[in-house]
Amino acid sequence: MEKAKNYDLIVVGAGPAGMTAGMYGVRSGLETLVFEKGICGGLSNEAPEIENYPGFKKVRGMELAEKMKEQASEYVEIRELEKVEKMKWSVKNLEVSTEKGSYLTRAAVISTGTRHRRLGVKGEDEFLGRGISYCATCDGFFFRDKPVLVVGGGDSAVREALYLKNIGCEVTLVHRRGKLRAEPYLQKNLEHAGVRILWNSVVREIRGDKKVRSVVRFDKDREIEDELLVEGVFISIGEEPVNDLAAQMGIGMDRNGYIITDKNQRTSLERVYAAGDITGGVRQIVVACAEGAIAATSAYNDLLELV
């Protein structure tokens, strides 16, 4: 175990919010360290094509995340593959425990983001990685020319469907309602692409042997079940906050489990800030970055006042 070190700011999670917070932390003179349990970029890595991040007409999520990582790394150390397991107040400092060591810091930013919500149906665990995916950009390639099902009706489901259609999959979208939630702009694209949509339909089971072979769909209009032959199932029914750390620390969250912050990204706990998707609201990369910048700036201001 590494011995406890002293930092001004520790950032948990290196998605766009965390990377920006790290960069702003160091630029304002704070001894800063960023931990990431996986790799930098968070869910932005999965975005096939981003058209609305200001400054880039079109950029793959992974490419943008890589640019941000390179940029942030000019300032701050980012420790990938080191998960923060616990954080608690110890006298005047926060004690941060990871799998590899323990650290002291005067302030912290929680930017742990969200994870994909699961359908919760039979077969979902069994066939994960064997036909079931939560990310078309990551896994779509394996399903070219094959029939795939996208589950969901929001922006990301439609983006997933478009991406898969575009690389040559035979795409069907299944949505539990009679209307999509996705932005009109995306809906138009979906229409032009000619993606088949099954309305008012619920996935009840995913079947197969070694890999996915079919999906049992319940048609709410006709009140019947049928079996759809597909080789891939892309589940895109939203995200849920990764709030284990926040819950453990007793930080105030809303009823959906997102951390509540004020306009300065302060949480209910002193010198603990939150930024990015974990705070809910408009879940856009540029918003996450802005919150990271604000969180680090608030930490800087609050620490100045401590002296």
Added chain:
Amino acid sequence: MEKAKNYDLIVVGAGPAGMTAGMYGVRSGLETLVFEKGICGGLSNEAPEIENYPGFKKVRGMELAEKMKEQASEYVEIRELEKVEKMKWSVKNLEVSTEKGSYLTRAAVISTGTRHRRLGVKGEDEFLGRGISYCATCDGFFFRDKPVLVVGGGDSAVREALYLKNIGCEVTLVHRRGKLRAEPYLQKNLEHAGVRILWNSVVREIRGDKKVRSVVRFDKDREIEDELLVEGVFISIGEEPVNDLAAQMGIGMDRNGYIITDKNQRTSLERVYAAGDITGGVRQIVVACAEGAIAATSAYNDLLELV
């Protein structure tokens, strides 16, 4: 005069916030129009070098603004050189009057930004453009190898000083306090660059004939006035909100004249949102963009509920 047209969203001001709001407005299906009294980009055009906008390691402000303009223009019409003079509620719509016409809209985003604060000393008006400038990137070139004075002690003053030093000016920074407000990172650079700093000093007058020849400085420590021979004076003592429109409409502002918004960028007036520097807070391009995105998203949501 053009006849009144109907829009869903009109955005006033095409800095980073307004351009992003315009793009997000159209992408969410709103009939959107952006007005800009000058040219796109706002004060970001003046930033010599931006290192902390996520995604760009180093970019000139003008270049970033240009990229944002190109990108936003793929979606939304931006009318440059058309100043909005008045906005008021008229039954169910906002009536927007510009120099060139009148328009109706169901919602509006105010993103009019800030302008440079003036010193308010003798000679400031007289020598504007003849030795006095508020923007080193714009005018610095004319002062290469010449003695210039930068007035101020915040981030932008230090950036101006560094920029001028770098292009070969003989730079002196004059600051009314004994300590800079600029971020430590910038202060270090300033020290390395060897810029002379006059502490606890106030500019009392700017003198010259056809152009600036000297500045009268009051040294608060020694309680004496002296005359500094300089050919350029770069005033960088902060910005103030461009809030004429907001004041005219009676929108709630804080005591410094910045528009007060909630986390969704809603102002005190129904279906009127504010985004960017006009809302105060952390004045960073990425924050302005995020607020623009959020403002347009709130407009979209609120208009949906109207139907």
